[in-house]
Amino acid sequence: MADYNHIDIESRWQQYWRDKEVFKTEINKDKPKYYVLDMFPYPSGAGLHVGHPLGYIASDIYSRYKRQQGFNVLHPMGYDAYGLPAEQYAIQTGQHPEKTTNDNIARYRSQLDKIGFSFDWSREVRTCDPKYYKWTQWAFMQMFNHYYDTELGKARPISELVAHLEKYGTEGHHAAETKEINFTADQWNAMSEKEQRETLMNWRIAFQGETMVNWCPELGTVLANDEVSEGLSVRGGFPVEQKLMRQWCLRVSAYAPRLLDDLNNLAWSDSLKETQRNWIGRSEGAEMRFPVKNSDIELEIFTTRADTVFGVTFMVLAPESEYVKLLTTPEQKEAVDAYLNEVKHKTERERQIDKKVTGVFTGSYAINPLSGKEIPIWVSDYVLAGYGTGAIMAVPAHDSRDYAFAKKFNLPIIPLIEGADVSEESFDAKEGIVCNSCGPDLDLNGLTVKEAIAKTKQHISEKGIGRVKVNYRLRDAIFSRQRYWGEPFPVYYKDGIAYLMDESALPLLLPEVSSYKPTADGEPPLGRAENWKTPEGYPIELCTMPGFAGSSAYYLRYMDPHNDEALVSKEADEYWRDVDLYVGGAEHATGHLIYSRFWNKFLYDLGLVVSPEPFKKLVNQGMIQGRTNFVYRIKGTNTFVSKGLADQYETTPIRVDVNIVNNDILDREAFKAWRPYFADAEFILEDGKYVCGYAVEKMSKSMFNVVNPDVIVEKYGADTLRLYEMFLGPVEQSKPWDTNGIDGVNRFLRKLWNIFSKRTDSEQSAKEKKIMHTLIKKVSQDIENFSFNTSVAAFMIAVNELGKLPSVSAKSMDEFARLIAPFAPHIAEEFWHELGHEGSVSDSEWPKWDEEALKEDTVKYPVQFNGKMRFNIEVPAGSDKAAVEKAALSDPAAEKWLEGKTPKKVIVVPGRIVNIVI
């Protein structure tokens, strides 16, 4: 055989896989299914860097392994093709986002192909493809046509709710709602169609609502909560402000209890589950009504600290609360209006940065329902309109925010826990013995906080002052985007009221527009589309759907990607069911992974999918960071000093392209050619070399530390890249990319190649068999545990050991080819065919290890004295504890450590260790 030539081998086998459609998957009821999914990428203009394929390589190894184990493996790939960067590029250049997107997809595809993945490309989906987004639009229509029954805990057709309203009005319905409204059947029946449709928005799962939204003026669009971080847009980092707008929303909040409970059944990492639990944010408390003095208004509040009602010294309304208007007295009106105005002009960012305590008194008083005391009602922006009821009872002694407010406005502070010192700060901990809490019909003094909460809850329910209530932090998802590059809504407006189009109108194609900017009067880009009307002339919705719309059910579409009749056929869904293994980044914890679960549960309620959860097991691959190289320029010169000598000069570190640095040694000629102003650079060397410094940073163009997988594949081959990415460390862990170590992996493949070339037809010797079966066992177990770095190490050990043998049999090489096929499929395929097999090695059977072959004649025991390792003994296999103990004590080396004493105790752990206690 010739030398190992990765270019020839890899292109040949990739061609073979394409020609023979080796990875095309069909339903096969004779085989168990296994569904391995990667989070599909957004094809950005920058292309892939070496960090992106990490998860894809891991999932590819796993799916090839499962396939060799006899599973029918579904392993698809596609593109999350709608997104902001393509649209912004379109605004700048006028190029259609579809063109940009297609170009980027082509580039991604060619990069992915070079790595040798076992994707079934016949199932590719693109979210911007009308055949695909037809089903995104269709799902939206189903959500529009359903409401959520909180008692049954599932979605039901809106027609059933309408039937209830016609008969009973709102009395006794259990629909999850935007806000509580009440009317009788007669009132409902008397409503006009327009009124009825507007009212139903209160219950539909996809509904239009006036909500406070995250409005990003720079991007000209609304953003979902997970698209905003610290008051800035995640994409672009532009300021985001709060604005009241009429938007499409999805009633995700209705599913909060199920989204929370079902987490327990998932094989996800604890940290990811915890992130979702926090995001859903269940809190158990009480809802309580505080009557307003001289009025029949009652203020409803939510609290988790029912035990502190006796310490309520004032109440606070959110500025947006509708009670503000009702409770402001004429004398206070001017001050309140001024305050509201001031708050309105603050952005979310400003609100968060300056945590100045502000507020204003409404002039009204409420009555504490337990103590009967009068308490003033204030307005402040530290109370959020969107959580609970938009009003709070303030307990300054035991809540730090209320404390700050009370201090600023000189409101009384009553401590309620024995021994709590509230002269400097509030006592927030939920512990201690309650005091100062005795009213006309309730005495909490002497109880623990926990007991007091329970007793108060019971009391207020009995007295009808309030009720036990569970609140969730999870908000409804805002589903409109004022953008062009997204799915159009199958919605038109008649008399200003939204109507769904007929299903036969699907897919509703995204129209062409003359420009991708908002229109002059501030409408979304679709406002420029000509003839954006139904045949009857009704205007069509101008917003498009957000990015998560298309990515929420794509895993279902892969099961049956070409079906024109349904999102997924019953047959395909019942066979493939759910994703067995999902690999992707943890950054989707509170976005995609919530929305997808919600979407799946909705379809599950409708009986359209059989699995209540989409992703059984989930692995979060870590991020690959960049390893930036630095050169050190002596200040005021164009002379660069090597790292080891840099501290002798006053230098400025400058980032240098990692691609002109090898093992931290700078390629000086390439450096001079890199930038014109370095052309006449001079160097101060150490040992004739220029050594660069390094730091770990995010991999990005601006840091000059991007490593392109294409370059690695060309130089070393895809098999080397695959093995090396796995060898770097655990898949779940973030780590810097360092090309330096890659030679070791490449060396291993060449050694393997040489051993293969010299194989003989002789029998597999016992020694060989032992090496191979140790390897089979180790690799099999490691793959199951997703511990690919240690598998790669095991391969290296095996090759080193095989290399020491006088000869290696073809049988061992046969086993080796099958074992390494998931990791390095190209070289494995080459071996497989050299060995005379037909078909792909990915269809070969996964080898099983033989415990017999691993057995030793003797067992080695480390002998410890008082836990300190001293010497080793060897005993025949199968020796019992007494025999091992005897062998240890009678070993000549034991005498020295026993020092003539009798051991107090001897511990023998079979197969492990002997510890002698003296």
Place this chain on the structure above:
RNA sequence: GCAGGAAUGGUGGAAUGGUAGACACGGGGGACUUAAAAUCCCCUGGCCGUUGAGGCUGUGUGGGUUCGAGUCCCAUUUCCUGUACCA
């Protein structure tokens, strides 16, 4: 602030409570070669010692449980990730 995770050589990282540092990179030495590359062999946590001995010490820090702790428990520091006026 809260929640979750992590901390092991010069570097990436191995270690079902049982000989810490597998495997690899880097470094040092040697073989082959006119030379270089490639390849192969040996050494490589620290300290003391020896120069075919050996010993001590060592997994962020301080305690604890155990015959035995990198691993379990408590406290603490630092770092990373997520989240944050959520009442």
